[in-house]
Amino acid sequence: MAKFVVDHMEDGMHEWCVLEYKHMISVVGKENMHFSSLSDACLASMPEELKEAYCHKENVLNLPGVDPKDVCLLDPSATEPLKPEDGDTFKYFLFGGILGDDPPRDRTKELRKLGFANRHLGPVQMSTDTAVNVTKHVVDNKVPLDQVPYIDGPEVFFSKHESVNMPFRYIAETKEIITKSGEKKSIRKPIMPPGMLELLKKDSEQSLDF
Amino acid sequence: MAAAAAQISKKRKVADGVFYAELNEFLTRELAEDGYAGVEVRNTPSRTEIIIRATHTQNVLGEKGRRIRELTTLVQKRFRFAESAVELYAERVQNRGLCAIAQAESVKYKLLNGLAVRRACYGVVRFVMESGAKGCEVVVSGKLRAARAKAMKFGDGFMIHSGQPTRDFITTAVRHVLLRQGVLGIKVKIMLDHDPSGRQGPKNPLPDIITILEPKDEAYISEPVSQDFGRPAAEPVAAAPEVEAQ
Numbered sequence: 456m457a458k459f460v461v462d463h464m465e466d467g468m469h470e471w472c473v474l475e476y477k478h479m480i481s482v483v484g485k486e487n488m489h490f491s492s493l494s495d496a497c498l499a500s501m502p503e504e505l506k507e508a509y510c511h512k513e514n515v516l517n518l519p520g521v522d523p524k525d526v527c528l529l530d531p532s533a534t535e536p537l538k539p540e541d542g543d544t545f546k547y548f549l550f551g552g553i554l555g556d557d558p559p560r561d562r563t564k565e566l567r568k569l570g571f572a573n574r575h576l577g578p579v580q581m582s583t584d585t586a587v588n589v590t591k592h593v594v595d596n597k598v599p600l601d602q603v604p605y606i607d608g609p610e611v612f613f614s615k616h617e618s619v620n621m622p623f624r625y626i627a628e629t630k631e632i633i634t635k636s637g638e639k640k641s642i643r644k645p646i647m648p649p650g651m652l653e654l655l656k657k658d659s660e661q662s663l664d665f
Numbered sequence: 666m667a668a669a670a671a672q673i674s675k676k677r678k679v680a681d682g683v684f685y686a687e688l689n690e691f692l693t694r695e696l697a698e699d700g701y702a703g704v705e706v707r708n709t710p711s712r713t714e715i716i717i718r719a720t721h722t723q724n725v726l727g728e729k730g731r732r733i734r735e736l737t738t739l740v741q742k743r744f745r746f747a748e749s750a751v752e753l754y755a756e757r758v759q760n761r762g763l764c765a766i767a768q769a770e771s772v773k774y775k776l777l778n779g780l781a782v783r784r785a786c787y788g789v790v791r792f793v794m795e796s797g798a799k800g801c802e803v804v805v806s807g808k809l810r811a812a813r814a815k816a817m818k819f820g821d822g823f824m825i826h827s828g829q830p831t832r833d834f835i836t837t838a839v840r841h842v843l844l845r846q847g848v849l850g851i852k853v854k855i856m857l858d859h860d861p862s863g864r865q866g867p868k869n870p871l872p873d874i875i876t877i878l879e880p881k882d883e884a885y886i887s888e889p890v891s892q893d894f895g896r897p898a899a900e901p902v903a904a905a906p907e908v909e910a911q
Contacts, residue, residue: 469811556847557806557814582813610818616790617783620806620816658812659783663776663844 457542457594459587460489460526462515462566463552468497470654471554475584476505478648482588490552491515516569521547526571529586530563533573541574542594550587555580557622576600579607579624584648588626604629609645611655619655621645681706684744692717695736698774699724702758702766715740716754720767725755760865762796769838769853772803776842776849782809786819793855797865799834800824800856807842807849824856825871833867834859 459479465472480488488508493501498510511518515526527545529537549571551563559580567573576589577600592598606627612618625645634640689704700720707714719725726733737753740746761767768789775785786803793801800822808814825831835856842849860866 465811467811471812554808554811554813556808560847616787616819616821618818620818622814622816655815658809658815659817660781661809661812662779662781663842663849664810 456487457545457591458487458489458547459483459590460491460515460518460521460547460549461552461583461587462491462549463493463497464562464565465552465554468493468500469554472552473502473505474648474650474654475582476508476552477502478584479587480504480508482584483591489518489547491518515549515566523569523571528563528566528569528571528573529576529590530567530573531559531575531578531580532561532563532567533575535574536600537574537576537590537593539593539597539599542597545572545594548587548590548594550583550590552583555582555623577605577624579605580622581624582647585623585625585646588646592626604643606643606645611652613652613656617659619659621655681708688715688740696725697770700758700761700767700770701725702761702764712749713746713751714754715751716756718756718758720758720761720764722755722757760796762793763798763836763855763857763865765836765838765853765855768793768803768855769840769851772805772851772853773840773842776805776851782817783819786817789853790819790821794821797858798822798855799858802852802854804852804854805849806852807844808847809849810846822856824854830871833869834871 461476461479463472476490485508489511490505490508491511492514493510493512495512498506498512501510513519515521516523525546526549527537527541527547528549549566551566553562555562557580576586581589589600589603592603593600604627605624607624608620608622609625610618610620625647627643628646629641629643631639631641685704685706688706692701692704695701696717696719699722702718702720704718705716707716717725724732727735733753733755737751740753741748741751744751758764758767772785772789775788776782780788782805786805789803790801800820802818802820802824804816804818806814806816825834835854837852837854840851842851857866859868859870861868
């Protein structure tokens with residue numbers, strides 16, 4: 456079973472990060488999940504479910520019992536894609552805990568500088584929990600990268616007047632629904648952490664800070 | 666007409682375009698807070714007239730016309746016009762609710778003044794629809810603090826996306842809001858209603874609108890009547906049926 460390490464690179468434990476990290480734990484299991492570079496303030500404000508995984512204050516080079524040669528960084532600018540065989544070569548898979556920009560600002564370079572082997576997950580940026588989920592499918596379930604079902608840039612509708620477009624790649628799940636006219640239809644929906652829709656709605660109530 | 670057009674050489678046309686572009690850009694930055702909505706340049710033999718369209722013309726004119734005189738001097742010095750060869754006029758935009766540029770600036774200033782994104786955008790959408798637009802869409806894209814990048818869309822009414830009618834019916838404006846972390850993009854799209862008088866919208870309706878006229882009232886016929894259809898009113902045309910009858 457591969458182990459997953461997320462290096463927390465944001466300046467606080469934001470609600471968005473909490474939802475994504477909780478989702479990751481539910482996908483891979485708390486014994487396979489490590490969080491590194493957590494400041495004291497973050498550790499204090501983390502909810503209990505997150506503390507059940509391995510939480511470290513140190514940065515990823517100094518994690519106890521982790522040999523840098525066994526670590527593979529998932530980096531959008533790597534030259535090689537992730538393959539199922541990489542699950543045998545590497546024991547730990549490292550992700551930047553970044554709330555990303557569009558177009559991406561390449562904040563992963565902070566981790567790239569540390570000299571790990573790297574692989575990419577495709578050309579479109581993913582949210583951190585999607586990246587962990589895709590990596591799990593590739594290295595644990597041995598599904599090739601291009602056979603995972605994706606949905607790019609989904610639009611989430613809150614009402615007839617309001618919607619939010621997320622410019623990232625998500626894993627798609629097919630669901631059977633019954634439309635208003637009573638016929639069965641199968642639709643593809645992005646897999647997002649539970650509670651994300653409410654958070655997206657709340658984000659529109661924020662004002663800008665300078 | 667063709668001769669007059671040929672006399673304006675290509676070089677002159679390009680120079681006119683560059684002049685308009687620089688003027689527009691300068692006025693957009695200078696008069697952003699006064700609801701600047703566009704400029705028109707009229708070339709007459711004696712002088713060049715520049716008409717500035719804005720929502721708050723009072724601010725453009727300034728105290729006793731001071732600001733507009735300053736702008737005139739600036740334009741004159743920059744483009745090397747002779748004294749009093751250039752004149753600036755300010756014109757008020759009728760119905761700023763239908764001007765996408767003015768509304769995009771309005772969203773920008775609301776956000777910069779600390780209003781929540783949803784309140785700012787819904788406010789603008791409601792104002793635009795009340796001003797008589799057929800549809801409106803406001804998109805705010807970018808990364809807010811403690812969140813991922815996303816595009817938030819707020820809309821109401823009817824919107825078309827393709828074809829020539831988009832050029833006739835839709836006005837768009839894009840503005841940037843510079844934040845510490847990056848840039849937020851604001852896009853406002855307004856779909857105008859068709860206005861036969863041509864002032865607040867295009868004169869022609871959408872090509873796929875069909876108006877079915879009410880049938881005319883028929884007069885009640887009490888006894889058989891015969892009507893001669895072969896003889897229209899005018900004399901010369903009366904000759905034609907006779908020719909046909911032969």
